[in-house]
Amino acid sequence: MNLSRTARAMLWAALAGGLAVVYVPLLIVLLNSFNADRTFGWPPPGFTLRWWEAAWNSTGVREALWTSIQAALGATAIALVLGTMVAFALQRHSFFGRDAVSLLIILPIALPGIVTGIALNNAFRAVLEPFGLGLGMFTVIVGHATFCVVTVYNNVLARLRRTGSSLEEASADLGADVFTTFRLVTFPMIRSALLAGGLLAFALSFDEIIVTTFTAGAGVKTLPLWIFENLFRPNQAPVVNVVAAALIVLSVVPIYLAQRLSGGEAGPR
Amino acid sequence: MSDPAVRLSGLRKSFGAVHAVTGVDLDIADGEFFAMLGPSGSGKTTVLRMIAGFETPTSGTVELGGADVTRLAPFERDVNTVFQDYALFPHMNVLDNVEYGLRVKRVPRAERHERALAALASVRLEGYGGRRPGQLSGGQRQRVALARALVNRPRVLLLDEPLGALDLKLREEMQVELKSIQREVGITFLFVTHDQEEALTMSDRVAVFNEGRVEQVGTPAEIYERPSTAFVAGFVGTSNLISGEAAQAVLGKEGTFSVRPEKLRVAGLGESVDGAEHSATGTVSEVVYAGPATRFVVELDAGGRLIALQQNLQVSSMDVMSLRGTRVRLVWHRRHEFAIVS
Numbered sequence: 001m002n003l004s005r006t007a008r009a010m011l012w013a014a015l016a017g018g019l020a021v022v023y024v025p026l027l028i029v030l031l032n033s034f035n036a037d038r039t040f041g042w043p044p045p046g047f048t049l050r051w052w053e054a055a056w057n058s059t060g061v062r063e064a065l066w067t068s069i070q071a072a073l074g075a076t077a078i079a080l081v082l083g084t085m086v087a088f089a090l091q092r093h094s095f096f097g098r099d100a101v102s103l104l105i106i107l108p109i110a111l112p113g114i115v116t117g118i119a120l121n122n123a124f125r126a127v128l129e130p131f132g133l134g135l136g137m138f139t140v141i142v143g144h145a146t147f148c149v150v151t152v153y154n155n156v157l158a159r160l161r162r163t164g165s166s167l168e169e170a171s172a173d174l175g176a177d178v179f180t181t182f183r184l185v186t187f188p189m190i191r192s193a194l195l196a197g198g199l200l201a202f203a204l205s206f207d208e209i210i211v212t213t214f215t216a217g218a219g220v221k222t223l224p225l226w227i228f229e230n231l232f233r234p235n236q237a238p239v240v241n242v243v244a245a246a247l248i249v250l251s252v253v254p255i256y257l258a259q260r261l262s263g264g265e266a267g268p269r
Numbered sequence: 270m271s272d273p274a275v276r277l278s279g280l281r282k283s284f285g286a287v288h289a290v291t292g293v294d295l296d297i298a299d300g301e302f303f304a305m306l307g308p309s310g311s312g313k314t315t316v317l318r319m320i321a322g323f324e325t326p327t328s329g330t331v332e333l334g335g336a337d338v339t340r341l342a343p344f345e346r347d348v349n350t351v352f353q354d355y356a357l358f359p360h361m362n363v364l365d366n367v368e369y370g371l372r373v374k375r376v377p378r379a380e381r382h383e384r385a386l387a388a389l390a391s392v393r394l395e396g397y398g399g400r401r402p403g404q405l406s407g408g409q410r411q412r413v414a415l416a417r418a419l420v421n422r423p424r425v426l427l428l429d430e431p432l433g434a435l436d437l438k439l440r441e442e443m444q445v446e447l448k449s450i451q452r453e454v455g456i457t458f459l460f461v462t463h464d465q466e467e468a469l470t471m472s473d474r475v476a477v478f479n480e481g482r483v484e485q486v487g488t489p490a491e492i493y494e495r496p497s498t499a500f501v502a503g504f505v506g507t508s509n510l511i512s513g514e515a516a517q518a519v520l521g522k523e524g525t526f527s528v529r530p531e532k533l534r535v536a537g538l539g540e541s542v543d544g545a546e547h548s549a550t551g552t553v554s555e556v557v558y559a560g561p562a563t564r565f566v567v568e569l570d571a572g573g574r575l576i577a578l579q580q581n582l583q584v585s586s587m588d589v590m591s592l593r594g595t596r597v598r599l600v601w602h603r604r605h606e607f608a609i610v611s
Contacts, residue, residue: 166352166354166356167356167358169321169323169343169350169352169356170350170352170356170357170358171358171369171373172322172323172342172343172344173321173322173323173343173344173348173349173350173418174344174349174369174370174373174417174418174421175344175370175373175374175421176344176369176373177342177344177373180373184369184372184373185358188360189359189360
């Protein structure tokens with residue numbers, strides 16, 4: 001398509017403006033984590049690693065980080081198993097209510113977190129409390145899994161659509177039973193989709209706060225919860241900034257990997 | 270070896286309200302090159318998939334070498350398939366693809382390696398073992414698919430439109446090659462095609478499918494020279510039917526009759542006809558010059574139309590074109606006309 005010079009310049013400006021709105025604030029967070037001024041004076045009077053050191057030595061941060069990782073791993077594991085199973089069921093079989101099930105699987109990612117949070121909170125308390133179980137790590141993991149399943153489901157479904165079932169038929173035709181076919185053909189075909197979906201699920205869970213607030217109970221403090229709690233304590237501000245900066249870096253990596261992975265592999269390379 | 274390689278008895282398959290196969294009985298002999306020919310939707314591919322085990326018949330049985338395999342899974346049957354889209358495993362190289370069947374049957378590594386290399390050699394793909402399917406051309410992929418199936422030495426090899434995805438020139442090459450490979454390995458080849466020329470060229474016998482049934486089974490010559498139904502006459506070659514009043518007037522017989530276009534001779538009106546021949550007069554309405562031959566469409570005076578195919582032995586295109594609109598007499602030998610079941 002041929003665009004005039006002006007149109008081209010304007011489109012570039014729109015792109016630059018849009019990206020700036022998103023990324024300049026993030027950049028400032030990153031810079032401020034090295035800002036020598038405790039109140040983030042601008043321009044920074046100097047740079048220091050003091051806040052990073054303080055964050056590293058803070059037991060609160062460390063514990064919250066570990067809690068977040070556990071929750072994200074748990075939610076990702078559930079999402080991988082359930083997301084893959086439901087993707088196979090819906091792609092490879094047709095049954096009554098298939099479209100409805102598909103919609104029900106995808107819906108949680110669109111539901112407002114506060115709705116999911118309140119609903120789960122009520123349900124957990126109603127169902128678990130009679131058994132003497134309170135809110136805790138388990139309920140956080142289940143809460144996160146409700147929307148993490150979607151990313152795995154979508155990735156695996158797209159891969160299955162693209163590869164079709166003829167490879168599995170070919171494998172069966174050549175004498176492989178169902179399990180061998182899964183091990184040698186199906187799993188290698190969907191491996192990168194699983195990884196991509198899993199990484200996205202991990203990232204989604206890792207920075208989730210709303211559902212977490214309603215499902216965590218008293219003892220469980222994930223990193224986002226810790227940040228939110230310390231945000232308005234002036235003496236903690238520099239450390240909060242460091243944690244935020246670290247989170248930015250940590251969430252870029254899985255998203256980048258997931259994007260690279262969901263492109264390749266299945267087709268002929 | 271009295272049992273046929275494949276025996277289908279009363280085979281039916283319905284998908285909901287769609288009756289894809291409505292009663293097929295077929296015996297395919299050991300070592301035969303057998304074609305299932307028919308238009309798309311005629312049920313031939315469904316029959317193939319039932320023999321492979323991908324579909325379970327609604328009723329009827331599939332026997333392989335005398336054993337009933339109707340309820341067995343694909344991996345329990347001694348057949349292998351060359352898929353229309355080849356279905357090569359894209360994450361494995363060519364050699365691993367060919368070895369796959371031996372690998373899952375736990376053939377020792379050294380032996381399966383040797384057999385896979387031999388199979389690749391038999392399809393003229395030595396040295397391609399390390400490539401990925403994505404790096405091969407369509408014709409090469411087709412041959413890998415063939416090697417991957419043949420290396421297992423199945424009782425029957427099923428081929429689903431094996432040449433459908435290739436261009437014309439490659440297709441003609443592969444027709445010859447498939448035939449010679451089949452003669453070499455001696456395995457029963459059962460292939461599905463919608464291309465009548467392909468079926469006639471390669472097969473020992475052909476089954477013509479229509480609307481889920483077999484219309485006729487026979488050698489290519491029988492199918493072509495003596496089609497038993499109007500459908501076969503029309504699907505395999507040009508039908509050229511003479512029926513109703515025209516049949517009365519021209520042949521003096523009741524019924525529907527067919528004459529193949531190349532059996533007709535385009536002659537002048539005054540041509541004398543001997544007792545062994547029949548003839549009909551008409552007007553040439555169309556002349557189609559097609560290189561080695563010319564097609565004449567002749568509207569008969571008695572009603573109906575016949576198409577005559579004449580080899581361009583002496584004539585040039587100028588000569589034949591000038592015949593349009595002229596009156597001619599079509600002459601043919603009586604043994605080349607045959608009755609059609611309508």
